[in-house]
Amino acid sequence: MRRPTAKTLKTLAVFAFLIFVIVTSINAPSVLRIKLTDAGSPVLKAFRAVLSFPSRLIPFYSMRQDNKVLRARVDLLTRKLEEAKTVSYENERLKKLLELKKIAPFSTIPAQVIGRDPSNWSNSIIIDKGSSQGIKQQKGVMSARGLVGRVVEAGKDSSKILLITDPNSRVGVVIQRNRQGGMLMGRPDGKCKMVYIALDSDAKPGDKVVTAGFGGVFPKGILVGYVMKVAKEPGRLYKFAIIRPAQDLSKVEEVLCIR
Secondary structure (H helix, E strand, O other): OOOHHHHHHHHHHHHHHHHHHHHHHOOOHHHHHHHHHHHHHHHHHHHHHHHHHHHHHHHHHHHHHHHHHHHHHHOOOOOHHHHHHHHHHHHHHHHHHHHHHHHOOEEEEEEEEEEHHHHHHHOOEEEOHHHHHHOOOOOOOOOOOOOOOOOEEEEEOOOEEOOOOOOOOOEEEEEOOOOOOEEEEEOOOEEEEEEEEOOOOOOOOOOOOEEEEOOOOOOOOOEEEEEEEEEEEOOOOOOEEEEEOOOOOOOOOOEEOOO
16 A cells, blocks of 8 residues: 655645634534535545554554564474474383383493494494493494394494495394294395295295394394395295395484493
């Protein structure tokens, strides 16, 4: 809406004043007052509209300011809600990890993932514990969901973990249901491959795969993952299985390092 100019205000004020004086004058004939009232009605309405313009504008401005305040409050509450969800999820993960630490039949050291090795981004992680906290090389690492990998480098206050999905990883495993043994190797696609499965084995999709406990790196019975597919290895006298890790290794944030 266009704001009235100073010239318009002055003109309307003069006309309105003259009409008001004549109309309210006791000396003016009644017929003249009536005619002037009728004729000046548009001018008086216009002048009234001009005078009321600020009063209409101020509430509108006030509403806009209130709206900004309310939007800011909504944004603040939304951010606080998301922060609360993050804390809740973290507490839930830590609670599960603590419960696992209590029931595990071996001693463990909790640690947080603080990064990934730039030279091996997808298949290794860095944790915030090292030799000063009791971390040792070639020891297994797990999460609340399952096996994660093994320590390959232990610094004073940080360590590098080779994930089970790395092609250089090797883990002795068994299928829990039928105790069929094999070797677990990492794959570039984030899954694992279990080889040396006997041809007469009845391994099938959905079977749980756990650590065999050989070699002293990984204790026996840690959940590794689930069978997705079983097939015969071409040109070999054994089967293989594609294994989906129990822990999504791209999202792991807390781990337990086995002493």
